[in-house]
Amino acid sequence: MSVQEDKLKDIIGHAKEYGFVFPSSEIYDGLSATYDYGQLGAELKNNIKNYWWKAMVHMHENIVGIDAAIFMHPTTWKASGHVDAFNDPLIDNKDSKKRYRADVLLEEHMEKIRAKNEKEIEKGRAKFGDSFDEATFRNTNPNVVRRSAEIKGIEDKMRDCLENSKLDELKCLIDDLGIVCPISGSKNWTEVRQFNLMFATELGSVSGESAKIYLRPETAQGIFVNFLNVQKSGRMKIPFGIAQIGKAFRNEIVARQFIFRMREFEQMEMQFFVKPGEEMKWYEYWKNFRMKWHMALGFGDKNYRFHDHIKLAHYANAACDIEHEFPFGFKELEGIHSRTDFDLKQHEEFSGKKLRFFDPETNESYIPFVVETSIGLDRMFLAILSQSYKNEKLEDGTERVVLSIPPALAPYKVAVLPLVKKDGLPEKAREIIDMLKLDFNTQYDEKDSIGKRYRRQDAIGTPFSVTVDHDTLIDHKVTIRDRDTMLQDRVLIADLHRIIDEKVNMRKLLVG
Numbered sequence: 001m002s003v004q005e006d007k008l009k010d011i012i013g014h015a016k017e018y019g020f021v022f023p024s025s026e027i028y029d030g031l032s033a034t035y036d037y038g039q040l041g042a043e044l045k046n047n048i049k050n051y052w053w054k055a056m057v058h059m060h061e062n063i064v065g066i067d068a069a070i071f072m073h074p075t076t077w078k079a080s081g082h083v084d085a086f087n088d089p090l091i092d093n094k095d096s097k098k099r100y101r102a103d104v105l106l107e108e109h110m111e112k113i114r115a116k117n118e119k120e121i122e123k124g125r126a127k128f129g130d131s132f133d134e135a136t137f138r139n140t141n142p143n144v145v146r147r148s149a150e151i152k153g154i155e156d157k158m159r160d161c162l163e164n165s166k167l168d169e170l171k172c173l174i175d176d177l178g179i180v181c182p183i184s185g186s187k188n189w190t191e192v193r194q195f196n197l198m199f200a201t202e203l204g205s206v207s208g209e210s211a212k213i214y215l216r217p218e219t220a221q222g223i224f225v226n227f228l229n230v231q232k233s234g235r236m237k238i239p240f241g242i243a244q245i246g247k248a249f250r251n252e253i254v255a256r257q258f259i260f261r262m263r264e265f266e267q268m269e270m271q272f273f274v275k276p277g278e279e280m281k282w283y284e285y286w287k288n289f290r291m292k293w294h295m296a297l298g299f300g301d302k303n304y305r306f307h308d309h310i311k312l313a314h315y316a317n318a319a320c321d322i323e324h325e326f327p328f329g330f331k332e333l334e335g336i337h338s339r340t341d342f343d344l345k346q347h348e349e350f351s352g353k354k355l356r357f358f359d360p361e362t363n364e365s366y367i368p369f370v371v372e373t374s375i376g377l378d379r380m381f382l383a384i385l386s387q388s389y390k391n392e393k394l395e396d397g398t399e400r401v402v403l404s405i406p407p408a409l410a411p412y413k414v415a416v417l418p419l420v421k422k423d424g425l426p427e428k429a430r431e432i433i434d435m436l437k438l439d440f441n442t443q444y445d446e447k448d449s450i451g452k453r454y455r456r457q458d459a460i461g462t463p464f465s466v467t468v469d470h471d472t473l474i475d476h477k478v479t480i481r482d483r484d485t486m487l488q489d490r491v492l493i494a495d496l497h498r499i500i501d502e503k504v505n506m507r508k509l510l511v512g
Protein backbone atom coordinates (compact mmCIF):
# COMPACT_ATOMS: atom_id res chain seq x y z
CA MET A 1 0.00 0.00 0.00
CA SER A 2 1.38 3.44 -0.90
CA VAL A 3 1.99 6.18 1.66
CA GLN A 4 -0.98 8.11 0.21
CA GLU A 5 -3.31 5.13 0.43
CA ASP A 6 -2.16 4.63 4.01
CA LYS A 7 -2.97 8.25 4.73
CA LEU A 8 -6.48 7.91 3.29
CA LYS A 9 -7.02 4.80 5.40
CA ASP A 10 -5.89 6.66 8.51
CA ILE A 11 -8.20 9.57 7.72
CA ILE A 12 -11.19 7.24 7.21
CA GLY A 13 -10.42 5.53 10.53
CA HIS A 14 -9.99 8.84 12.32
CA ALA A 15 -13.19 10.26 10.81
CA LYS A 16 -15.12 7.29 12.15
CA GLU A 17 -13.46 7.13 15.57
CA TYR A 18 -14.21 10.77 16.37
CA GLY A 19 -17.68 11.05 14.87
CA PHE A 20 -17.04 12.84 11.58
CA VAL A 21 -18.14 10.23 9.03
CA PHE A 22 -19.68 6.77 9.45
CA PRO A 23 -20.46 4.17 6.80
CA SER A 24 -24.21 4.41 6.14
CA SER A 25 -26.43 1.85 7.93
CA GLU A 26 -23.32 0.21 9.28
CA ILE A 27 -25.16 -2.26 11.53
CA TYR A 28 -26.34 -3.89 8.27
CA ASP A 29 -22.77 -3.87 6.91
CA GLY A 30 -23.20 -0.52 5.20
CA LEU A 31 -24.32 0.49 1.72
CA SER A 32 -21.60 0.99 -0.84
CA ALA A 33 -20.51 4.58 -1.51
CA THR A 34 -23.01 5.97 0.99
CA TYR A 35 -21.92 7.70 4.17
CA ASP A 36 -23.48 9.39 7.18
CA TYR A 37 -22.03 12.47 8.80
CA GLY A 38 -21.70 12.15 12.56
CA GLN A 39 -21.92 14.76 15.27
CA LEU A 40 -18.66 16.49 14.35
CA GLY A 41 -19.06 15.92 10.62
CA ALA A 42 -22.41 17.71 10.67
CA GLU A 43 -20.81 20.71 12.39
CA LEU A 44 -17.90 20.86 9.94
CA LYS A 45 -20.28 20.51 7.01
CA ASN A 46 -22.47 23.33 8.30
CA ASN A 47 -19.42 25.55 8.71
CA ILE A 48 -18.25 24.86 5.14
CA LYS A 49 -21.74 25.64 3.85
CA ASN A 50 -21.74 28.84 5.86
CA TYR A 51 -18.35 29.88 4.47
CA TRP A 52 -19.58 29.27 0.94
CA TRP A 53 -22.97 30.94 1.45
CA LYS A 54 -21.45 34.00 3.06
CA ALA A 55 -18.77 34.38 0.38
CA MET A 56 -21.19 33.83 -2.52
CA VAL A 57 -24.51 35.24 -1.32
CA HIS A 58 -23.91 37.69 1.52
CA MET A 59 -20.74 39.20 0.05
CA HIS A 60 -22.37 39.81 -3.34
CA GLU A 61 -25.32 42.15 -3.33
CA ASN A 62 -26.45 40.78 -6.70
CA ILE A 63 -26.57 37.12 -5.63
CA VAL A 64 -29.46 35.52 -3.75
CA GLY A 65 -29.93 31.98 -2.52
CA ILE A 66 -32.83 29.53 -2.90
CA ASP A 67 -33.72 26.03 -1.75
CA ALA A 68 -35.53 24.10 -4.49
CA ALA A 69 -37.10 20.65 -4.20
CA ILE A 70 -35.17 17.52 -5.10
CA PHE A 71 -38.06 16.21 -7.17
CA MET A 72 -38.80 18.17 -10.30
CA HIS A 73 -41.21 17.85 -13.19
CA PRO A 74 -39.78 15.05 -15.36
CA THR A 75 -39.73 17.27 -18.45
CA THR A 76 -37.00 19.29 -16.72
CA TRP A 77 -34.57 16.45 -17.39
CA LYS A 78 -35.67 16.02 -20.97
CA ALA A 79 -35.05 19.74 -21.55
CA SER A 80 -31.70 19.78 -19.75
CA GLY A 81 -30.43 16.89 -21.85
CA HIS A 82 -29.93 14.56 -18.90
CA VAL A 83 -32.39 11.90 -20.08
CA ASP A 84 -30.58 11.53 -23.39
CA ALA A 85 -27.02 12.47 -22.62
CA PHE A 86 -26.12 12.13 -18.94
CA ASN A 87 -24.10 9.02 -19.59
CA ASP A 88 -20.76 7.62 -18.63
CA PRO A 89 -18.78 5.41 -21.02
CA LEU A 90 -18.20 2.17 -19.13
CA ILE A 91 -15.77 -0.65 -19.61
CA ASP A 92 -15.37 -3.87 -17.62
CA ASN A 93 -12.28 -5.90 -16.99
CA LYS A 94 -13.25 -9.52 -17.61
CA ASP A 95 -10.71 -10.92 -15.16
CA SER A 96 -11.26 -8.73 -12.11
CA LYS A 97 -14.96 -8.17 -13.03
CA LYS A 98 -14.36 -4.53 -12.09
CA ARG A 99 -16.10 -1.74 -13.93
CA TYR A 100 -14.39 1.51 -14.92
CA ARG A 101 -15.16 4.76 -16.68
CA ALA A 102 -13.24 4.57 -19.94
CA ASP A 103 -12.45 8.30 -19.83
CA VAL A 104 -11.12 8.00 -16.28
CA LEU A 105 -8.79 5.12 -17.27
CA LEU A 106 -7.40 7.35 -20.02
CA GLU A 107 -7.11 10.40 -17.72
CA GLU A 108 -5.17 8.31 -15.21
CA HIS A 109 -2.89 7.04 -17.92
CA MET A 110 -2.15 10.63 -19.03
CA GLU A 111 -1.62 11.68 -15.43
CA LYS A 112 1.13 9.06 -15.12
CA ILE A 113 2.89 10.47 -18.16
CA ARG A 114 2.46 14.00 -16.77
CA ALA A 115 4.00 12.91 -13.47
CA LYS A 116 7.06 11.60 -15.34
CA ASN A 117 7.49 14.99 -16.95
CA GLU A 118 7.21 16.77 -13.63
CA LYS A 119 9.89 14.49 -12.22
CA GLU A 120 12.20 15.26 -15.13
CA ILE A 121 11.59 18.98 -14.61
CA GLU A 122 12.41 18.72 -10.92
CA LYS A 123 15.64 16.94 -11.84
CA GLY A 124 16.48 19.80 -14.21
CA ARG A 125 15.75 22.34 -11.51
CA ALA A 126 18.02 20.54 -9.05
CA LYS A 127 20.79 20.30 -11.64
CA PHE A 128 20.77 23.87 -12.95
CA GLY A 129 19.80 25.69 -9.76
CA ASP A 130 19.01 29.39 -10.07
CA SER A 131 19.72 29.50 -13.80
CA PHE A 132 16.93 26.96 -14.46
CA ASP A 133 14.32 28.23 -16.89
CA GLU A 134 11.29 25.92 -16.68
CA ALA A 135 9.56 27.18 -19.84
CA THR A 136 12.65 26.62 -22.00
CA PHE A 137 13.25 23.23 -20.42
CA ARG A 138 9.66 22.20 -21.19
CA ASN A 139 10.08 23.25 -24.82
CA THR A 140 13.51 21.76 -25.45
CA ASN A 141 14.13 18.69 -23.31
CA PRO A 142 13.55 15.81 -25.76
CA ASN A 143 11.88 13.49 -23.20
CA VAL A 144 9.54 16.20 -21.93
CA VAL A 145 8.66 17.32 -25.46
CA ARG A 146 7.97 13.73 -26.57
CA ARG A 147 5.78 13.00 -23.56
CA SER A 148 3.84 16.27 -23.93
CA ALA A 149 3.12 15.39 -27.56
CA GLU A 150 2.02 11.93 -26.47
CA ILE A 151 -0.44 13.41 -23.93
CA LYS A 152 -1.78 15.83 -26.53
CA GLY A 153 -2.29 12.94 -28.98
CA ILE A 154 -4.27 10.94 -26.42
CA GLU A 155 -6.31 13.99 -25.40
CA ASP A 156 -7.27 14.78 -28.98
CA LYS A 157 -8.25 11.22 -29.76
CA MET A 158 -10.23 10.87 -26.54
CA ARG A 159 -12.09 14.13 -27.16
CA ASP A 160 -13.00 13.05 -30.66
CA CYS A 161 -14.27 9.67 -29.42
CA LEU A 162 -16.33 11.19 -26.58
CA GLU A 163 -17.81 14.02 -28.60
CA ASN A 164 -18.76 11.79 -31.48
CA SER A 165 -19.77 8.71 -29.46
CA LYS A 166 -17.10 6.57 -31.12
CA LEU A 167 -17.17 3.91 -28.42
CA ASP A 168 -15.34 1.29 -30.52
CA GLU A 169 -12.44 3.66 -31.08
CA LEU A 170 -12.35 4.51 -27.40
CA LYS A 171 -11.89 0.84 -26.64
CA CYS A 172 -9.12 0.63 -29.30
CA LEU A 173 -7.37 3.58 -27.68
CA ILE A 174 -7.36 1.78 -24.32
CA ASP A 175 -6.01 -1.34 -26.03
CA ASP A 176 -3.36 0.55 -28.03
CA LEU A 177 -2.04 2.30 -24.94
CA GLY A 178 -1.76 -1.04 -23.16
CA ILE A 179 -3.81 0.18 -20.20
CA VAL A 180 -4.21 -2.56 -17.62
CA CYS A 181 -6.80 -3.09 -14.89
CA PRO A 182 -5.31 -1.87 -11.59
CA ILE A 183 -6.80 -4.90 -9.80
CA SER A 184 -6.09 -7.85 -12.13
CA GLY A 185 -3.25 -6.27 -14.09
CA SER A 186 -4.82 -7.66 -17.29
CA LYS A 187 -5.82 -6.03 -20.59
CA ASN A 188 -8.85 -8.27 -20.98
CA TRP A 189 -11.48 -5.54 -21.54
CA THR A 190 -15.13 -5.64 -22.65
CA GLU A 191 -16.54 -3.18 -25.20
CA VAL A 192 -17.32 0.36 -24.03
CA ARG A 193 -21.03 1.06 -23.30
CA GLN A 194 -23.01 4.14 -22.30
CA PHE A 195 -24.85 4.15 -18.96
CA ASN A 196 -27.32 6.81 -17.70
CA LEU A 197 -26.49 8.10 -14.25
CA MET A 198 -29.92 9.28 -13.09
CA PHE A 199 -31.88 7.46 -10.38
CA ALA A 200 -35.54 7.09 -11.32
CA THR A 201 -38.55 6.41 -9.15
CA GLU A 202 -42.33 6.58 -9.49
CA LEU A 203 -44.61 9.32 -8.34
CA GLY A 204 -47.48 8.34 -6.01
CA SER A 205 -49.25 5.08 -6.72
CA VAL A 206 -49.21 5.29 -10.50
CA SER A 207 -46.64 3.30 -12.35
CA GLY A 208 -45.40 3.45 -15.91
CA GLU A 209 -43.46 5.94 -17.97
CA SER A 210 -45.79 8.88 -17.29
CA ALA A 211 -45.21 8.74 -13.53
CA LYS A 212 -41.46 8.33 -13.76
CA ILE A 213 -39.54 11.02 -11.92
CA TYR A 214 -35.87 11.42 -11.18
CA LEU A 215 -33.80 12.28 -8.16
CA ARG A 216 -32.02 15.43 -9.35
CA PRO A 217 -28.46 14.70 -10.55
CA GLU A 218 -27.50 18.37 -10.04
CA THR A 219 -29.01 21.32 -8.21
CA ALA A 220 -28.59 23.70 -11.16
CA GLN A 221 -31.90 22.89 -12.85
CA GLY A 222 -33.82 23.98 -9.73
CA ILE A 223 -32.23 27.36 -10.29
CA PHE A 224 -32.96 27.56 -14.03
CA VAL A 225 -36.64 26.76 -13.64
CA ASN A 226 -36.90 29.47 -10.97
CA PHE A 227 -35.00 32.07 -12.98
CA LEU A 228 -38.08 34.14 -13.70
CA ASN A 229 -39.62 33.76 -10.23
CA VAL A 230 -36.46 35.03 -8.56
CA GLN A 231 -35.75 37.73 -11.13
CA LYS A 232 -39.26 39.15 -10.82
CA SER A 233 -39.87 38.75 -7.08
CA GLY A 234 -36.36 39.91 -6.21
CA ARG A 235 -36.33 42.70 -8.84
CA MET A 236 -32.93 41.39 -9.95
CA LYS A 237 -31.01 43.12 -12.73
CA ILE A 238 -28.51 41.44 -15.02
CA PRO A 239 -25.84 40.51 -14.05
CA PHE A 240 -27.14 38.57 -11.06
CA GLY A 241 -26.72 35.18 -9.50
CA ILE A 242 -28.83 32.51 -7.82
CA ALA A 243 -27.12 30.17 -5.38
CA GLN A 244 -28.22 26.91 -3.84
CA ILE A 245 -26.93 24.17 -1.57
CA GLY A 246 -28.59 20.79 -1.77
CA LYS A 247 -28.47 17.07 -2.35
CA ALA A 248 -27.83 15.53 -5.74
CA PHE A 249 -27.92 11.89 -6.78
CA ARG A 250 -25.94 10.00 -9.41
CA ASN A 251 -25.80 6.29 -9.97
CA GLU A 252 -22.02 6.36 -10.17
CA ILE A 253 -20.49 3.21 -11.56
CA VAL A 254 -17.21 3.47 -9.85
CA ALA A 255 -17.99 4.93 -6.47
CA ARG A 256 -14.90 4.84 -4.31
CA GLN A 257 -12.27 6.90 -2.53
CA PHE A 258 -14.43 7.47 0.53
CA ILE A 259 -16.64 10.57 0.28
CA PHE A 260 -14.94 11.73 -2.94
CA ARG A 261 -17.43 9.96 -5.18
CA MET A 262 -20.77 9.03 -3.72
CA ARG A 263 -24.18 8.19 -5.11
CA GLU A 264 -25.89 10.68 -2.81
CA PHE A 265 -23.95 13.87 -2.27
CA GLU A 266 -24.35 17.57 -1.76
CA GLN A 267 -23.57 20.40 -4.16
CA MET A 268 -23.08 24.10 -3.66
CA GLU A 269 -23.90 25.74 -6.97
CA MET A 270 -24.31 29.27 -8.22
CA GLN A 271 -25.66 30.28 -11.62
CA PHE A 272 -24.68 33.77 -12.68
CA PHE A 273 -26.89 35.31 -15.38
CA VAL A 274 -25.10 37.72 -17.69
CA LYS A 275 -25.62 39.64 -20.91
CA PRO A 276 -24.70 37.51 -23.96
CA GLY A 277 -21.18 38.38 -25.03
CA GLU A 278 -20.04 39.17 -21.50
CA GLU A 279 -19.75 35.57 -20.36
CA MET A 280 -15.98 35.28 -20.81
CA LYS A 281 -15.35 38.29 -18.58
CA TRP A 282 -17.48 36.69 -15.85
CA TYR A 283 -15.98 33.27 -16.44
CA GLU A 284 -12.56 34.75 -15.63
CA TYR A 285 -14.00 36.63 -12.65
CA TRP A 286 -15.51 33.49 -11.13
CA LYS A 287 -12.41 31.39 -11.83
CA ASN A 288 -10.35 33.87 -9.83
CA PHE A 289 -12.91 34.37 -7.11
CA ARG A 290 -13.36 30.69 -6.50
CA MET A 291 -9.63 29.97 -6.50
CA LYS A 292 -9.14 32.71 -3.88
CA TRP A 293 -11.92 31.23 -1.77
CA HIS A 294 -10.00 27.94 -1.65
CA MET A 295 -6.60 29.48 -1.08
CA ALA A 296 -7.85 31.65 1.81
CA LEU A 297 -8.01 28.45 3.85
CA GLY A 298 -4.23 28.40 3.91
CA PHE A 299 -3.58 24.81 2.86
CA GLY A 300 -0.91 25.93 0.39
CA ASP A 301 -1.40 27.33 -3.10
CA LYS A 302 0.52 24.47 -4.68
CA ASN A 303 -2.31 22.12 -3.72
CA TYR A 304 -4.66 23.72 -6.25
CA ARG A 305 -4.59 24.01 -10.01
CA PHE A 306 -6.92 24.77 -12.90
CA HIS A 307 -7.61 22.05 -15.41
CA ASP A 308 -9.34 23.00 -18.64
CA HIS A 309 -11.92 20.49 -19.82
CA ILE A 310 -10.84 18.35 -22.75
CA LYS A 311 -14.38 17.55 -23.74
CA LEU A 312 -16.85 20.38 -23.31
CA ALA A 313 -20.31 19.34 -22.14
CA HIS A 314 -23.11 19.84 -24.66
CA TYR A 315 -24.10 23.12 -23.00
CA ALA A 316 -20.69 24.77 -22.44
CA ASN A 317 -18.49 27.17 -24.40
CA ALA A 318 -15.73 27.16 -21.78
CA ALA A 319 -15.17 25.00 -18.71
CA CYS A 320 -12.48 24.19 -16.22
CA ASP A 321 -12.05 22.44 -12.92
CA ILE A 322 -10.30 23.55 -9.81
CA GLU A 323 -8.32 20.48 -8.94
CA HIS A 324 -7.02 19.77 -5.48
CA GLU A 325 -4.28 17.46 -4.33
CA PHE A 326 -6.17 14.76 -2.43
CA PRO A 327 -4.30 11.85 -0.80
CA PHE A 328 -4.85 9.99 -4.11
CA GLY A 329 -3.55 12.80 -6.32
CA PHE A 330 -4.89 15.90 -8.07
CA LYS A 331 -8.64 15.52 -8.67
CA GLU A 332 -11.61 17.74 -9.45
CA LEU A 333 -12.96 19.65 -6.49
CA GLU A 334 -15.03 22.28 -8.26
CA GLY A 335 -16.20 23.05 -11.77
CA ILE A 336 -16.57 26.46 -13.39
CA HIS A 337 -18.62 26.39 -16.55
CA SER A 338 -19.76 28.93 -19.08
CA ARG A 339 -23.10 27.30 -19.98
CA THR A 340 -24.20 29.78 -22.66
CA ASP A 341 -27.99 30.22 -22.95
CA PHE A 342 -28.45 26.49 -23.43
CA ASP A 343 -30.49 25.71 -20.33
CA LEU A 344 -32.89 28.66 -20.40
CA LYS A 345 -33.40 28.21 -24.13
CA GLN A 346 -34.22 24.54 -23.65
CA HIS A 347 -36.64 25.30 -20.82
CA GLU A 348 -38.32 27.96 -22.97
CA GLU A 349 -38.79 25.44 -25.71
CA PHE A 350 -40.05 22.60 -23.51
CA SER A 351 -42.25 24.70 -21.21
CA GLY A 352 -43.54 27.19 -23.76
CA LYS A 353 -42.84 30.00 -21.24
CA LYS A 354 -40.60 32.95 -22.04
CA LEU A 355 -37.50 32.96 -19.85
CA ARG A 356 -36.00 36.31 -20.77
CA PHE A 357 -34.68 39.43 -19.20
CA PHE A 358 -36.04 42.78 -20.29
CA ASP A 359 -33.39 45.47 -20.06
CA PRO A 360 -35.21 48.78 -19.46
CA GLU A 361 -32.13 50.80 -20.37
CA THR A 362 -31.72 49.39 -23.86
CA ASN A 363 -35.31 48.26 -24.32
CA GLU A 364 -34.14 44.82 -25.38
CA SER A 365 -35.25 41.47 -24.17
CA TYR A 366 -32.87 38.51 -24.27
CA ILE A 367 -32.10 35.08 -22.85
CA PRO A 368 -29.18 35.60 -20.49
CA PHE A 369 -25.99 33.55 -20.68
CA VAL A 370 -24.93 31.63 -17.59
CA VAL A 371 -21.62 31.16 -15.85
CA GLU A 372 -21.81 28.61 -13.06
CA THR A 373 -19.62 27.56 -10.18
CA SER A 374 -20.32 24.10 -8.84
CA ILE A 375 -18.55 22.51 -5.92
CA GLY A 376 -19.16 19.24 -4.11
CA LEU A 377 -19.61 19.82 -0.40
CA ASP A 378 -18.43 16.31 0.43
CA ARG A 379 -15.30 16.71 -1.69
CA MET A 380 -14.61 19.98 0.06
CA PHE A 381 -15.06 18.19 3.39
CA LEU A 382 -12.55 15.52 2.32
CA ALA A 383 -10.10 18.18 1.11
CA ILE A 384 -10.23 19.88 4.51
CA LEU A 385 -9.99 16.66 6.46
CA SER A 386 -7.04 15.35 4.48
CA GLN A 387 -5.13 18.64 4.53
CA SER A 388 -5.74 19.08 8.25
CA TYR A 389 -4.91 15.58 9.40
CA LYS A 390 -1.39 15.44 10.83
CA ASN A 391 0.52 12.89 12.81
CA GLU A 392 3.11 14.99 14.62
CA LYS A 393 6.25 13.96 16.44
CA LEU A 394 6.74 16.26 19.42
CA GLU A 395 9.99 17.47 20.95
CA ASP A 396 9.56 15.27 24.02
CA GLY A 397 9.45 12.21 21.75
CA THR A 398 5.70 11.65 22.02
CA GLU A 399 3.27 11.84 19.14
CA ARG A 400 -0.04 13.55 18.62
CA VAL A 401 -2.72 13.44 15.96
CA VAL A 402 -4.00 16.91 15.26
CA LEU A 403 -6.64 18.19 12.87
CA SER A 404 -5.48 21.70 12.00
CA ILE A 405 -8.85 22.65 10.53
CA PRO A 406 -9.02 26.38 9.74
CA PRO A 407 -10.41 27.76 13.03
CA ALA A 408 -13.43 29.37 11.38
CA LEU A 409 -14.52 25.94 10.14
CA ALA A 410 -13.62 23.82 13.20
CA PRO A 411 -16.60 21.93 14.72
CA TYR A 412 -15.87 23.18 18.24
CA LYS A 413 -14.14 26.50 18.77
CA VAL A 414 -13.25 26.02 22.41
CA ALA A 415 -13.22 23.31 25.06
CA VAL A 416 -13.56 24.27 28.71
CA LEU A 417 -11.85 21.89 31.10
CA PRO A 418 -12.03 22.01 34.92
CA LEU A 419 -8.71 20.76 36.31
CA VAL A 420 -10.53 18.56 38.80
CA LYS A 421 -14.13 17.46 39.17
CA LYS A 422 -14.63 19.19 42.54
CA ASP A 423 -13.99 22.36 44.58
CA GLY A 424 -16.37 24.42 42.46
CA LEU A 425 -14.24 24.13 39.29
CA PRO A 426 -16.93 22.36 37.19
CA GLU A 427 -19.40 25.09 38.15
CA LYS A 428 -16.93 27.80 37.14
CA ALA A 429 -16.25 26.00 33.85
CA ARG A 430 -20.00 25.88 33.09
CA GLU A 431 -20.28 29.55 33.87
CA ILE A 432 -17.59 30.26 31.27
CA ILE A 433 -19.36 28.00 28.78
CA ASP A 434 -22.63 29.86 29.31
CA MET A 435 -20.77 33.08 28.55
CA LEU A 436 -19.19 31.75 25.34
CA LYS A 437 -21.77 29.40 23.87
CA LEU A 438 -23.96 32.06 22.32
CA ASP A 439 -21.17 32.88 19.88
CA PHE A 440 -18.93 29.80 19.80
CA ASN A 441 -19.66 26.09 19.73
CA THR A 442 -18.18 25.00 23.06
CA GLN A 443 -17.45 21.63 24.62
CA TYR A 444 -17.20 20.67 28.28
CA ASP A 445 -14.85 17.86 29.27
CA GLU A 446 -13.89 16.77 32.78
CA LYS A 447 -12.77 13.18 32.20
CA ASP A 448 -9.13 12.00 32.35
CA SER A 449 -5.92 14.00 32.83
CA ILE A 450 -5.58 17.44 31.28
CA GLY A 451 -2.93 16.07 28.88
CA LYS A 452 -5.34 13.43 27.58
CA ARG A 453 -8.11 16.00 27.27
CA TYR A 454 -5.82 18.29 25.22
CA ARG A 455 -5.05 15.36 22.89
CA ARG A 456 -8.75 14.67 22.39
CA GLN A 457 -9.34 18.30 21.44
CA ASP A 458 -6.34 18.24 19.07
CA ALA A 459 -7.78 15.14 17.42
CA ILE A 460 -11.08 16.89 16.66
CA GLY A 461 -9.48 20.18 15.66
CA THR A 462 -10.66 22.47 18.51
CA PRO A 463 -8.56 25.66 18.17
CA PHE A 464 -8.61 26.49 21.91
CA SER A 465 -8.73 24.64 25.21
CA VAL A 466 -9.38 26.62 28.35
CA THR A 467 -8.43 25.14 31.73
CA VAL A 468 -10.07 26.24 34.94
CA ASP A 469 -7.97 25.67 38.08
CA HIS A 470 -8.14 26.63 41.74
CA ASP A 471 -6.46 30.01 41.12
CA THR A 472 -9.23 30.85 38.65
CA LEU A 473 -11.63 31.20 41.54
CA ILE A 474 -9.41 33.89 43.03
CA ASP A 475 -7.78 35.74 40.10
CA HIS A 476 -10.51 35.19 37.45
CA LYS A 477 -7.86 33.92 35.04
CA VAL A 478 -7.72 30.70 33.03
CA THR A 479 -5.06 28.91 31.01
CA ILE A 480 -5.76 29.06 27.30
CA ARG A 481 -3.95 26.60 25.04
CA ASP A 482 -3.54 27.02 21.31
CA ARG A 483 -4.12 23.84 19.26
CA ASP A 484 -1.44 24.59 16.66
CA THR A 485 1.43 26.02 18.73
CA MET A 486 0.45 24.15 21.91
CA LEU A 487 1.51 27.33 23.74
CA GLN A 488 -0.33 28.20 26.89
CA ASP A 489 -1.17 31.61 28.23
CA ARG A 490 -2.87 32.80 31.37
CA VAL A 491 -5.61 35.30 30.57
CA LEU A 492 -8.57 36.99 32.20
CA ILE A 493 -11.93 35.28 31.73
CA ALA A 494 -13.22 38.65 30.61
CA ASP A 495 -10.76 38.61 27.67
CA LEU A 496 -11.65 35.11 26.45
CA HIS A 497 -14.39 36.16 24.07
CA ARG A 498 -12.13 38.62 22.25
CA ILE A 499 -9.15 36.23 22.05
CA ILE A 500 -11.26 33.40 20.66
CA ASP A 501 -13.18 35.63 18.28
CA GLU A 502 -9.99 37.06 16.76
CA LYS A 503 -8.93 33.60 15.69
CA VAL A 504 -12.14 31.82 14.80
CA ASN A 505 -14.11 34.56 13.13
CA MET A 506 -14.88 33.96 9.46
CA ARG A 507 -14.23 37.61 8.62
CA LYS A 508 -10.57 36.94 7.86
CA LEU A 509 -11.45 34.25 5.33
CA LEU A 510 -13.97 36.49 3.65
CA VAL A 511 -11.93 39.65 3.28
CA GLY A 512 -8.41 38.19 3.10
Ligand code: ATP
Nearest residue numbers: 252260261262265332333334335374375376378379
Ligand atom coordinates in the same frame (compact mmCIF):
# COMPACT_ATOMS: atom_id res chain seq x y z
P1 ATP B 1 -16.49 13.90 -12.00
O1 ATP B 1 -15.81 14.19 -13.33
O2 ATP B 1 -15.54 13.77 -10.85
O3 ATP B 1 -17.53 12.83 -12.09
P2 ATP B 1 -18.29 15.95 -12.73
O4 ATP B 1 -17.46 16.74 -13.69
O5 ATP B 1 -19.32 15.02 -13.25
O6 ATP B 1 -17.35 15.21 -11.67
P3 ATP B 1 -19.96 18.13 -12.06
O7 ATP B 1 -21.13 17.60 -12.78
O8 ATP B 1 -19.22 19.28 -12.65
O9 ATP B 1 -18.97 16.95 -11.71
O10 ATP B 1 -20.40 18.46 -10.56
C1 ATP B 1 -19.89 19.55 -9.83
C2 ATP B 1 -19.20 19.10 -8.57
O11 ATP B 1 -20.01 18.18 -7.83
C3 ATP B 1 -17.90 18.37 -8.80
O12 ATP B 1 -16.83 19.27 -8.97
C4 ATP B 1 -17.74 17.57 -7.52
O13 ATP B 1 -17.14 18.35 -6.51
C5 ATP B 1 -19.17 17.27 -7.13
N1 ATP B 1 -19.53 15.89 -7.47
C6 ATP B 1 -19.91 15.41 -8.68
N2 ATP B 1 -20.17 14.10 -8.60
C7 ATP B 1 -19.96 13.74 -7.31
C8 ATP B 1 -20.08 12.51 -6.60
N3 ATP B 1 -20.49 11.39 -7.20
N4 ATP B 1 -19.79 12.49 -5.28
C9 ATP B 1 -19.39 13.62 -4.64
N5 ATP B 1 -19.27 14.80 -5.27
C10 ATP B 1 -19.55 14.88 -6.58
